Amino acid sequence: LDPDASSPADLDAWKALVASQGGLGSILTRGIDLGVTIKDPEVRFTRSGEIIVRGSGKIGPLTVPARAKVRPYIANDDLAFDVIETQLGRLSLPDSAAQLLSSGLEKAILAGRNVASVTRIDVTEGSLRFAGNVENSG
Structure with missing residues (x-):
């Protein structure tokens, strides 16, 4: 993965993948069985190295603000x-639940x-921006 090799086609492919998975909110919360759906998530990258995700959490008939703040790092x-x-x-x-959210965020970013x-x-x-090595398939 070359962080300097992004193109509009890459962005279009990412958007298509996210849409096929039920949207970014679905990817971020996949595997969390709290009866919560995150709607209209917004992602912000900060100067301090943090990622902030905001949206609306829908729990049954209630809609409440949802927010997560994480800092990415490389482990193994x-x-x-x-x-x-x-x-x-x-x-x-x-x-x-926070760790499951992190897992969903990783899938969305990759x-x-x-x-x-x-x-x-x-x-x-x-x-x-991130760089890495892609697995060879087959």
């Missing part, structure tokens, strides 16, 4: 996240690629 050649904060309304999510190893990740104001 994999993309990982230090979960700084997770909130659904006024409540913090338990660590287990956009379905089979990555053998992540070698670099940089988060700056408004952007995220």
